[in-house]
Amino acid sequence: MNTLITARQVIGFAVASLVLSSGGVILPLYAAERSVVLEIAALPQSKPVNKDMAELGRHLFFDVRISGDWSRSCASCHNPAKGWADGEALSQGYTATDYFRNAPSIINARLRERFMWDGRLDGADLGTLVRDMVTEAHFMNADGRLVQERLKQVPEYVEMWQKIFGKSADPYGPRMFNVIAEFVKTIESKNVPFDRFVKGDEGAISAQAKEGMRLFKGKANCMSCHNGATFSDGKFHRLGVPENLDIWNNPLRAITMLRHYSTSGMPNYMNARTDVGSHAITKNERDKGKFFTPTLRELKYTAPYMHNGTLKTLEDVIEFYDRGGGKGSQLKALGLSPEDKKALVAFLLALSGDPVTVEQPKQFDFQLRSFGKN
């Protein structure tokens, strides 16, 4: 017993010293429950990318032949014109396979701690995220090996590929996904008022937005989860977001949801009737209904909101939090005045920059290859 207590104290000290040594910068997640000073921050400097990879990745991002039946490209659900999401409450998914969660924007994806609403993929591994999108039956349902042979049939792609990987290199699964990931890394917020403000441009955000920021950090308590440069703590929380009834009322979506639970190895998946969130991944009862904290950047372009798109506007979102969330929520009612809510919206909008656009490339055609020279 004594030993246990001692061990805990040691860990406590270790955490405390980490907090001290990190000197007020973004803190390790597990330290949040200690007396940690949470902050919000400007986006860090972009990291350089491999330009040739990103350029080929741009082409592949828009190429429908990355999907099984050529019905969709990455851009179908991550459409630049819709904030790199799809503007729908629930994502479309593959042909005859409607999906059961909201397609998030991929702007600033390079900074995410985890991918997917249930956090099933590691944010440090963007290539694996791309592989999941391309090969998963409910997204693009393509056989990765078939896709690599398709790329080989496009001389322009082979040329770009060999410029990156060497003269005799072939398009090849894992690299192919990393190429697309390299492009995704270039999709970043641009000219964000809040970031300019943090860097010293006092006039970059309105007085109302500044009041919103005060509420964000204080009374509204948004910052307890939406913190750091990404405005996400990288953790999972239960807010009691209303169920999106379209999931269960549309068998195509319900099929995808239960099938996802079944392939995740979740116990008793046939009896699930609501979205259990990260529980399907952790199998921990305490994680039922918990979802990954999303970024608040670029919200202006990415309505509707929440993991199932049930809140249509930022005002709806703030009302939801003001009530203390929904059924089973870990939140408390906030008691915000109408002016408070307006100020919060003004601040949230200051987290969105200029529209992030790229030029959509022309899709190169397949060409014949010399026979017997594969």
Next chain:
Amino acid sequence: MILNRTLAGLLAVSLSVAAIAVATTAAAATVQKDAKQAKSVRPPAIPQLGLLPPVPVPADNPMSAEKVELGKKLFWDGRLSGNGTMGCVSCHFPQLGWGDGGAISRGYPGTKHWRNSQTILNSAYYNKLFWEGSVTSLESQGPSAAEGAVAGNGDRSVMEMRLRFIPEYVAEFKKVFGTEWPRMTQGYQAIAAFQRTIVSDPKKVPFDRYASGDKAALSSSAQRGFALYNGKANCIQCHNGPLASDQKFYSLGVPHSEAFRNEPLAQITFRWEVYQKGVSEKIYRDADIDHGLYYITKNPKDIGKFRTPSLRELKYTAPYMHNGTLATLEDVVHFYNRGGGDAPNKSPLLKALGLSDADVKDLVAFLESLSMDEPLIVKDPKLPDYAVMK
């Protein structure tokens, strides 16, 4: 003392074993000699054409009317594919002889297949399926087709969950298999059971009526063709037994499909197929012909070999050969008459036959008599709908 006795005993035993061995060797030599003599007199016994026996049914997938009825619906159901439209029937279409009518099968949207879509008529009788014999039962053929990226491109767990959201299927699976929720393996069993009902009706097959004693069932031309089949044309060498297939593998030098030269989509599939067969990089890089059985055995002697198909129901299943390069039965007979094509490992059984034009006609007449008088058409079943689960 004891040891000595044991030794003596052993010696006696080994002596008598030696004596038996000598006698056996002598007997074997005699048998071999007899066989050699017999061979020079008459060819080794080849199973003759004849009526198909009852359909073989594996002990772990017994037939029942309900299972066949369920399997029929599943055979038609596009939800057992990736995009909801590529059910079994889309490449095995009753009106096209239960094939798809193309030289090379159409394949999944966004792809082209690489081989001819075979009829499923009488597939119940094969002990190995696909052109390279890669699976050994209908129960394992279904998944290869439904889940293969250039065929059905279905994900098994998705297809299974789709079945579970179709209440009529849930009830039927429960009745047939006794489980609370449908499973894809059971779905494939039901489809196999249905396929075991898609067989030639001997009453409608002229040759079968002839074999049953109705000598008028074959025209005199077809009867002459039958004699050629068993004699000068030597078709019986491989197309033998009731199925008219020995289910063995041969290289014939069938012309190469131009699709692999002229169509990007066919080139993609060809490379993809070769890539995933586990061949060496060199084979993948150089591949310009379909290696057939080699992909399974990796034995160079098997390059270009394909499993002998049945000749039943040919009338409805043009074009012919593993890549559909021969459009008509006349083309096929001419091909054999020339002694086949040119290929590594070509079977020595193929020699120029010296058939006259009249012989060719007679042979074709006979081949057609192996097909039913009318095609076997099954009406599209009504498929049940999805419903919201309680």
